[in-house]
Amino acid sequence: MMEQLVIIGSGPAGYTAAIYAGRAQLKPILFEGFEAGGSPGGQLMTTTDVENFPGFAEGIQGPVLMQQMRQQALRWGTQVITDDVIAVDFQERPFRIATTDLIMYTHAVIVCTGATAKRLHLPGEERFWNNGISACAICDGTNPLFHNVEIAVVGGGDSAAEEALYLTKYASQVHLLVRSDRLRASKTMQSRVLNHSKIQIHWQVLPISAHGDEVLQQIQLQDQITGAISELKVNGLFYAIGHRPNTRLFEGQLALDSQGYIKTTGKSTATNIAGVWAAGDVQDHLYRQAITAAGTGCMAALEAERWLAEQANAFSFAA
Ligand SMILES: Cc1cc2nc3c(=O)[nH]c(=O)nc-3n(C[C@H](O)[C@H](O)[C@H](O)COP(=O)(O)OP(=O)(O)OC[C@H]3O[C@@H](n4cnc5c(N)ncnc54)[C@H](O)[C@@H]3O)c2cc1C
Structure with missing residues (x-):
């Protein structure tokens, strides 16, 4: 042919x-x-x-x-x-x-x-996909689900920094979850993220599961050094891991x-x-x-x- x-x-x-x-x-x-x-x-x-x-x-x-x-x-x-x-x-x-x-x-x-888009394949991820979990802040950030609530972004590069900054327009607080002890983002993006009053960085943690009812309400985090598990109440989880x-x-x-x-x-x-x-x-x-x-x-x-x-x-x- x-x-x-x-x-x-x-x-x-x-x-x-x-x-x-x-x-x-x-x-x-x-x-x-x-x-x-x-x-x-x-x-x-x-x-x-x-x-x-x-x-x-x-x-x-x-x-x-x-x-x-x-x-x-x-x-x-x-x-x-x-x-x-x-x-x-x-x-x-x-x-x-x-x-x-x-x-x-x-x-x-x-x-x-x-x-x-890379995912973490957490327990609970499929259930809350489009109901709190997303891989695109610019696409989904304006969803009323994420207005005036706390949300988390996973990642440490430029995309994660950009998504976290974008989401501060809608969320009451953005938790940036960084696997290591440093950001890979450019110096300019780092400084914008580090100095933003609505962004809190959690170093050396990764989410390990997602929980909620109809929509996401909470994630579990694991400390990458000690292995300790903690809970974070968020209504949004955005993957920015590439x-x-x-x-x-x-x-x-x-x-x-x-x-x-x-x-x-x-x-x-x-x-x-x-x-x-x-x-x-x-x-x-x-x-x-x-x-x-x-x-x-x-x-x-x-x-x-x-x-x-x-x-x-x-x-x-x-x-
Ligand atoms: C959850 C989610 C929500 C999004 N929401 C929005 C939004 O609201 N607004 C927006 O503008 N963007 C959004 N995006 C981004 C948008 O979807 C992408 O930018 C867009 O789809 C890219 O289009 P594309 O044609 O390049 O490729 P894709 O949409 O990635 O399509 C690639 C295609 O290639 C095919 N393919 C791959 N390998 C082969 C092969 N070997 N042989 C034959 N076919 C193959 C696949 O089957 C697929 O059809 C979202 C993305 C995601 C993941």
Whole structure:
């Protein structure tokens, strides 16, 4: 099978790329995944209200938003395949894409495999996920659940510092739970956190379980030196312990940064291989929002369309 454009991943980046590529009559093939790197629809399938995606004044449920994006991509001629890509070969042209069941050849690829927020997998975590436990302060911090109550943030890097500072806008008190005896955040962020009247830092502790009724009410902490266990009454627990970009598939082929994110060139979504672009969280450890993922998905599709048009003489299809 020979295709013009294959998109790998079905979060906001992948579907937006598909909508643009479909409208450009590229007849994109989109592998929406099965179980690798999350699930079809991506990270928003694991949340309830999305309140910051433009166009939905009253907010929209994450899975409903993703279903709408999928429908829109199908409407413009995208062929969606529910499977994980298990191997790619970008060394030879056309590129080779493989799942367990099929092998496909394509001139161009847009990688939108996203990232996975790391969790602690505490006892009680599943029960209170979206009911007090979250991995995104900017997404969930405005939820009334977290207004004028005490909440905890786990982590010691820049993201944790940023999330703790952001949450002080809503919470009455933010407890920053740091595993070691120091913050890894930049000096500026450290000083903002250390001097904020609403932030209390708990050194060398980790949460070990979550408790409550309908919503989170309390967590247990373990001292990392003595092993002593204590209780902290909080109505929110935010993980800021990093994300894992879904890039194992591309190791040794696409240039990755030290954290495993795909490197893109300047303002574009181009990777180190002509004909391969990367969009969304798989190449973005800074913004990590649905709208930025969708924005880069759009950019990747437009860049792919132009590149394919330029290559039209070399390939056998009409641009
Ligand atoms: C709990 C939670 C709540 C959030 N709330 C908000 C919010 O309110 N507002 C907001 O703007 N952002 C929110 N975010 C962030 C937002 O979800 C992400 O920024 C966005 O989903 C990134 O989109 P993406 O397309 O880059 O990738 P993802 O959404 O991560 O999707 C990646 C896709 O790639 C697929 N995939 C991975 N590997 C393979 C493979 N080998 N083969 C085929 N497919 C593969 C997966 O199945 C998935 O479909 C939230 C995130 C989380 C975790």
